[in-house]
Amino acid sequence: DVKVTQSSRYLVKRTGEKVFLECVQDMDHENMFWYRQDPGLGLRLIYFSYDVKMKEKGDIPEGYSVSREKKERFSLILESASTNQTSMYLCASSFQRVGGELFFGEGSRLTVL
Amino acid sequence: AQSVTQLGSHVSVSEGALVLLRCNYSSSVPPYLFWYVQYPNQGLQLLLKYTTGATLVKGINGFEAEFKKSETSFHLTKPSAHMSDAAEYFCAVRSSGGGADGLTFGKGTHLIIQP
Numbered sequence: 001d002v003k004v005t006q007s008s009r010y011l012v013k014r015t016g017e018k019v020f021l022e023c024v025q026d027m028d029h030e031n032m033f034w035y036r037q038d039p040g041l042g043l044r045l046i047y048f049s050y051d052v053k054m055k056e057k058g059d060i061p062e063g064y065s066v067s068r069e070k071k072e073r074f075s076l077i078l079e080s081a082s083t084n085q086t087s088m089y090l091c092a093s094s095f096q097r098v099g100g101e102l103f104f105g106e107g108s109r110l111t112v113l
Numbered sequence: 114a115q116s117v118t119q120l121g122s123h124v125s126v127s128e129g130a131l132v133l134l135r136c137n138y139s140s141s142v143p144p145y146l147f148w149y150v151q152y153p154n155q156g157l158q159l160l161l162k163y164t165t166g167a168t169l170v171k172g173i174n175g176f177e178a179e180f181k182k183s184e185t186s187f188h189l190t191k192p193s194a195h196m197s198d199a200a201e202y203f204c205a206v207r208s209s210g211g212g213a214d215g216l217t218f219g220k221g222t223h224l225i226i227q228p
Contacts, residue, residue: 035218042203042218043203043218045217048215058215090156094215099164100207101159101162106155107156109154
């Protein structure tokens with residue numbers, strides 16, 4: 001069974017803190033993604049990666065960075081968390097670069113106070 | 114550029130009634146189309162997908178969707194709603210062109226099942 005694991009389901013952080021959201025997939029997928037989900041806005045792509053050490057900006061990269069040191073792990077980093085980054089963050093992976101479905105983790109709900 | 118429009122942020126149906134969730138897309142190249150379901154506090158689960166071939170696609174839990182190129186639509190249906198179908202549903206498109214960009218999602222439709 002495919003598995004995308006997000007290490008933290010719920011986090012509470014203070015404004016200005018550095019936040020790491022970790023994601024691991026066990027399917028040997030090359031492509032990994034970070035989305036942000038907000039009510040009424042759906043899912044918006046933050047960053048994606050199609051290979052180790054490669055990254056591409058999505059639609060809303062401002063305030064975020066990512067790291068992909070190993071094929072199975074894709075981390076989302078908030079250098080200095082702000083209250084408008086309170087959201088649900090979803091990690092996903094896919095085998096195909098073109099056309100294939102994405103497999104999602106359970107999500108990480110981040111609250112920034 | 115591609116985009117997805119889901120008509121109706123909330124849809125309410127009675128248990129046993131037909132479920133119809135509407136999705137229209139725009140894409141400059143032939144699209145791959147998906148429907149995902151999300152239960153509270155969970156990730157997204159794939160319901161069904163259209164890539165090529167038959168335009169009527171069957172998915173899990175009795176759902177199906179029909180790709181209509183002329184109408185740029187990919188509406189999701191289920192003949193008889195069940196209480197367990199209450200969830201958030203997302204339509205998504207992925208370009209068949211080059212690049213590894215992910216899915217573009219609609220804003221979601223919250224399906225409410227009335228007893």
